[in-house]
Amino acid sequence: MAEEKGKKERETDMLVPEETYMTSGVHIGTRQKTSDIKDFIYKVRNDGLYIIDVKKTDEGIRNAAKFLAKYDPPKVLAVSVRQYGQKPIKKLGEYTGMQILEGRFRPGILTNPNSKDFFEPEIILLTDPLADIQALHEAENIGIPVIALCDTNNETRYIDLVIPTNNKGRRALALIYWLLTKEILREQGKIKSDEEFTAKVEDFEAEI
């Protein structure tokens, strides 16, 4: 009885029920672990796979949304070299008005003023610090804060806010960006309740 009550309380605290995170595979990490991410790991499975603590993922999304909402949306840049992260960031840009950069990150976009698509954001959001290493280096050069979705194999070098999650899964990325979009809109005061946000998680999912 007490256990059930505790579970319900925990679920109400979270943005979506814990089962939704589980079914999307947000908690699934990799077989590698870095010391930077060890605080976000819940356990190790028998097959050697590290499991991410979804409560910390939830907390990370809330903090990231509050953080991003403080900036003017056209001054925020979301980056994804990963294919499964490209549609979610497109949708994020569509709903929030943030700048997005999908696919290859051409060197110099943030650092070379002579570059055609030179852009000076105030904050950057990375889908995978390993894949988006060029964007991370350039953000480091110009001294802007960095938010990143980190898996168990990522380091948090030059990252100012971590969202611990599976950053390789199609459905995991869709859920994370859907929640982030919803929370940003709520923080900005554009929506007041969940019902006002009509987009579905499936809309954020990339095609196979």
Added chain:
Amino acid sequence: MKKAEKCITCGKGLLERGATTFQCPTCDEIIGRCGGCREQSVDYICPKCGFKGP
């Protein structure tokens, strides 16, 4: 936004490459992080609300 003068963790000036300034994600306190602390992923704690990052 006002710029922080010193790193919140080590107290070093923020003139070197890699240093940054931002508002605390949960409150409005200005946080500065130097390039060294960011490179080594040293934890920072907001003096106002106690938020621990990264």
